[in-house]
Amino acid sequence: MLKKTSGSDDGHAQGHDHTHDPLEEGAALRVRALEEIVVAKGLVDPDALDSIVEYYERVTGPRNGAAVIARAWTDPEFKDWLLNDGTAAISSMGFSGVQGEHIRAIENTDEVHNVVVCTLCSCYPWPVLGLAPAWYKSPAYRSRVVREPRAVLKEFGLEIPSAVQVRVWDSTAEVRYLIVPKRPAGTEKMSAEELAQMVTRDGMIGTAAL
Ligand code: FE
16 A cells, blocks of 8 residues: 655645655655765855756746646647657757656547556656656555556546556656646636646646546
């Protein structure tokens, strides 16, 4: 079982759980200790670290991915481009950089539901989704979602009908995935800006429906 906790993680907007991994907390403590040492030794400028953290916390993030998805829903030509050459289509909107060198967009349909993992570590498309949530990096998610994806998705509150195929995509250092969720029914008159508000981070990982 994934251990569930509540918290302030942004995936909670729709009541989704995330895992709280004790190993992750250990790693965070070690990172903080290392940071204090390299700053004390004058090897790293703390302002430089702050600006990197600021970039990944504020400039990039799931709102970028949401803008890409909303455009794909409203612009069929862009959607074709996105599905055929995700990296180029995404970069045309200004979203590129580290961990975005090769992004493949995969579309959810009535027949197939897609979900993303990195079984090896925590590869994640930073330019469109920001930094990965803790549960994405947890050993429990990484090992279980490939073995029993339907059970794991159910724990996220997402029950996939047996007629729908579930496909799990394993990210690597070479290719990261962005899931294009199904456009919700009844949104035909909405603008891309309004649609973008409906797109969640977990929807673009495949652990939530919209
Ligand atoms: Fe990885």
